[in-house]
Amino acid sequence: MEEILRVEGLSKTFTLSKKQQQIERTTQRKKVAVDNLRFTANRGEIFGLLGPNGAGKTTTLRMLSTLIKPDSGDAILDGCSVVGDPEGVRAKIGFLTSELKLEEFFTPNYLFDFFSRLHQVPEDVVRIRKEQMFTRFGIDKFAEVKVKNLSTGMKQKLSLVISLVHNPEVIIFDEPTNGLDVLTARTVTDYLQELRDEGKTIILSTHIFSLVERLCDRVGIIIDGHLTHCGTLAEVCDGMTLEDRFFEIYKEVKGGEQ
Amino acid sequence: MKSNTLTIIKKEFARFFGDRSLVFTSVIMPGLLIYLIYSLMGDGIGRIISEGADEMVTLRVENMPPSLAATIESADSAVTIVEMPFVDEDVDLLEDKELNMVLMRFPEEFDSMVATYDPSSGALAPNVEIYHNSTNNASERVYQTLQATLTLYEDQMSNRFDVNRIDSEEQRSYDAATEEEIGAMIWSKLLPMLIVMMLFSGTMAIAPSAIAGEKERGTIATLLVTPMRRNELALGKIVSLSSMALLSGISSFIGIALSLPKMIQGGDEVNIGFNYGFNDYVALLLVIFATVLVMASVVSLLSALAKDVKNAGTLITPFMLVIMMCGLLPMLQSGVSENPAVYCIPFYNSIEVMAGVLNHEVNWTSIVVTIVANLAYTGIAVWGLTRMFNSEKIMFGK
Structure with missing residues (x-):
């Protein structure tokens, strides 16, 4: 198996504002979000980062997508370093998270062309790919409707399509089914499997056990910014269900604290 | 890029x-x-400026001095001059904003008083009263004209020298700026x-x-x-x-x-x-x-x-x-x-x-x-x- 992502000791610490300290119920000014994270992902697999809210999943994915910089460590993605060559990394990935929004003023058609241009996709490829993707997700009928007039489900499908305009080798997906209605969620997960079958690599974060069981080839369990276990689903589960195994690990790490 | x-x-x-x-x-x-x-x-x-520009105004003059009669008559073409005395009740009429009227009172024997007045004596100079209503544009217009005419008349009487007098239109401007x-x-x-x-x-x-x-x-x-x-x-x-x-x-x-x-x-x-x-x-x-x-x-x-x-x-x-x-x-x-x-x-x-x-x-x-x-x-x-x-x-x- 060909390794496509190597995460080498990524760490990230945030300074908390007074308000954040109150929310987190702590008096500490610093919060270690991710601590010396190491894992690898192989080409053509779905790798899942599983952990509770606040474990550091989103921070990790944001570092991998170069939206934020690690305090230390690095990640090499298909030969490009997130620290040394962020533009190179961004050219190879499609990043999708609910915090990335599309300008509601424009139409799907315009946005597809606009983001394709930013990704330097040749015009003829854009035309073919747009037709394929729009048809695949049923956006073709709404291609000239402004985003603000689209249904929530359609907006989410469009966001997915836009993040993949350049047919990236690696797709980084933060909580892929969060906030999606059941139909859209199914469309998205089916598509992720399709992409894997095409040889693409998918790194996703989630706190939903069933999603990991259904989609992921390998999984990393992340608790309080530490990667506690990493391996194939069978290796991590060790004969138990993922849910039972996760809570066992959680208890080990937190020492019975809830 | x-x-x-x-x-x-x-x-x-x-x-x-x-x-x-x-x-x-x-x-x-x-x-x-x-x-x-x-x-x-x-x-x-523009409307405020032009309003009342050509409206007729009645100018009542008390004790019109012979030396000024012709000048005042020609000062404003839209004025009807009535030479007759007036009392306080007449002045009250001016409160009506719609009334195009100005009342002007010279002291009796204005010309001789002016001729004999010595500014260095410390006595008060002869006073010309001009009653008008400044909210009536026509009344205000005539008041301004009369005041300017009288000031000019006063200047001419005591004229000892001029500053930047313009004698003809062809004359060179005193201000170097165009x-x-x-x-x-x-x-x-x-x-x-x-x-x-x-x-x-x-x-x-x-x-x-x-x-x-x-x-x-x-x-x-x-x-x-x-x-x-x-x-x-x-x-x-x-x-x-x-x-x-x-x-x-x-x-x-x-x-x-x-x-x-x-x-x-x-x-x-x-x-x-x-x-x-x-x-x-x-x-x-x-x-x-x-x-x-x-x-x-x-x-x-x-x-x-x-x-x-x-x-x-x-x-x-x-x-x-x-x-x-x-x-x-x-x-x-x-x-x-x-x-x-x-x-x-x-x-x-x-x-x-x-x-x-x-x-x-x-x-x-x-x-x-x-x-x-x-x-x-x-x-x-x-x-x-x-x-x-x-x-x-x-x-x-x-």
């Missing part, structure tokens, strides 16, 4: 021109509003502030929404995960916002230019028409381009720093005050500076150059220094905005 900047510029233009209400409020409305408001104000002032130059001086004091304020309001209508708005709506993050370099995004934003702000500024400028003749109608006798040549316009336009770049740069930087559009407005307010102060400077100082260092100070340099050009003192060195300095500041702003787009604290900080 260039193609990404161009893609961003095209997108900003598509966003701007695709939104009819935005084009209307930021490009068409400023010019239209200024034109309408100034024209209405000009018409209003009417054109006086007009130019007025423009140079007024227009730089107006231009800068118009450009600023144009920038304000567009830039905060294009940067702070994108942050607020989460759309900037979508741009930041593309392979585009941050400096391409920064340059694209500043160039497109400058162009749009310029359009808005030009609209306001056209509004002012078209409505000014109406605004100043019936006003001064001085010719304050626009008397500028091709070079002046080129210089002015170049400086306006350079100014709007720096302005869009500063507003973009502050907008990037802001959490949302509302916060951007708060951050930009002190900057607006600085610009207004710079705009007022030509009114407070005489002439423009010749020190090239002055033309390195952003905004102040633009105001000084514009004032110079409008006052027919085109100094190309100052213009070149201003443009180069402003381009350098824009470069620094692109660098700063790039750093801000790179800063997760500024872009994603809560």
Whole structure:
């Protein structure tokens, strides 16, 4: 198996504002979000980062997508370093998270062309790919409707399509089914499997056990910014269900604290 | 690199021109509003001035002195003179604003009193009473004419010498400045502030929404995960916002230019028409381009720093005050500076150059220094905005 992502000791610490300290119920000014994270992902697999809210999943994915910089460590993605060559990394990935929004003023058609241009996709490829993707997700009928007039489900499908305009080798997906209605969620997960079958690599974060069981080839369990276990689903589960195994690990790490 | 900047510029233009209400409020409305408001104000002032200009007025004169009878009769053609005494009840009638009347009372034996009056005696001089109602335009008009006539009469009586007497129309003017130059001086004091304020309001209508708005709506993050370099995004934003702000500024400028003749109608006798040549316009336009770049740069930087559009407005307010102060400077100082260092100070340099050009003192060195300095500041702003787009604290900080 060909390794496509190597995460080498990524760490990230945030300074908390007074308000954040109150929310987190702590008096500490610093919060270690991710601590010396190491894992690898192989080409053509779905790798899942599983952990509770606040474990550091989103921070990790944001570092991998170069939206934020690690305090230390690095990640090499298909030969490009997130620290040394962020533009190179961004050219190879499609990043999708609910915090990335599309300008509601424009139409799907315009946005597809606009983001394709930013990704330097040749015009003829854009035309073919747009037709394929729009048809695949049923956006073709709404291609000239402004985003603000689209249904929530359609907006989410469009966001997915836009993040993949350049047919990236690696797709980084933060909580892929969060906030999606059941139909859209199914469309998205089916598509992720399709992409894997095409040889693409998918790194996703989630706190939903069933999603990991259904989609992921390998999984990393992340608790309080530490990667506690990493391996194939069978290796991590060790004969138990993922849910039972996760809570066992959680208890080990937190020492019975809830 | 260039193609990404161009893609961003095209997108900003598509966003701007695709939104009819935005084009209307930021490009068409400023010019239209200024034109309408100034024209209405000009018409209003004109109407006030011309109102009562030819209405007949009854002038009651008590004790008309023979020496002045002819002068007063010819002072205003729309006056009916009635020589008869009046009492306080007659004066009360003037309270009626609709009554076109003026009452004038000379002391008895006015001529001999004036002839024998010795200013050095310390005694009170003979007094002429003119009762009128200043809210009635016709009454006020006749009062002003009478006062001027009597003042002239008094001057003539004690005339010992004249200052700058004009004996014929061909005579050389005592003021070395031509009417054109006086007009130019007025423009140079007024227009730089107006231009800068118009450009600023144009920038304000567009830039905060294009940067702070994108942050607020989460759309900037979508741009930041593309392979585009941050400096391409920064340059694209500043160039497109400058162009749009310029359009808005030009609209306001056209509004002012078209409505000014109406605004100043019936006003001064001085010719304050626009008397500028091709070079002046080129210089002015170049400086306006350079100014709007720096302005869009500063507003973009502050907008990037802001959490949302509302916060951007708060951050930009002190900057607006600085610009207004710079705009007022030509009114407070005489002439423009010749020190090239002055033309390195952003905004102040633009105001000084514009004032110079409008006052027919085109100094190309100052213009070149201003443009180069402003381009350098824009470069620094692109660098700063790039750093801000790179800063997760500024872009994603809560």
